[in-house]
Amino acid sequence: MNRDWTLSAPCRGQNGFTPNEDEYSSEGALKRLCWPLLATCGPCPFRSECIATVKPSQARFDGIAGGRLWWGGIVVGALDDVCEDELTEPKLRASCGTEAGAKDHTRSGERPCPSCAQATREIAARRRNEKARQDRQAEQLQLDFATT
Ligand code: SF4
Ligand SMILES: [Zn+2]
Structure with a gap:
């Protein structure tokens, strides 16, 4: 080199x-x-x-x-x-395509592979959606309390 x-x-x-x-x-x-x-x-x-x-x-x-x-x-x-x-460059592993796979890349000082990057995006989106759902539920509860 x-x-x-x-x-x-x-x-x-x-x-x-x-x-x-x-x-x-x-x-x-x-x-x-x-x-x-x-x-x-x-x-x-x-x-x-x-x-x-x-x-x-x-x-x-x-x-x-x-x-x-x-x-x-x-x-x-x-x-x-x-x-x-x-x-x-990422090494491909059996764990690829999952959150654990993404962590394996990070631990190994590698870029995420495309399927781990995709899995990470999907998990983040799911978490955001779940958080938004919980926030809506909490707001609804407060409204219910306020009107009873
Ligand atoms: S990245 Fe840091 S340690 Fe590496 S060559 Fe550059 S200055 Fe040196
Ligand atoms: Zn991977």
């Missing part, structure tokens, strides 16, 4: 993005250690390349890559402007 982009990355020459294991012993300690460095990824145009190179999920990576803070390969913090396109 062409690694020339690393020469222009904002973190070039900076330490602490992959801290030594003896520097932290918990997720909280890792966060305290790495959080101040996360802003360095803000202007970085190589977030996708960074994630594709580090392979945080596969490597069960602890540290900063691609504008995200990873703990055991799971995203535990991120810049506000990160987007799914920066993540790696």
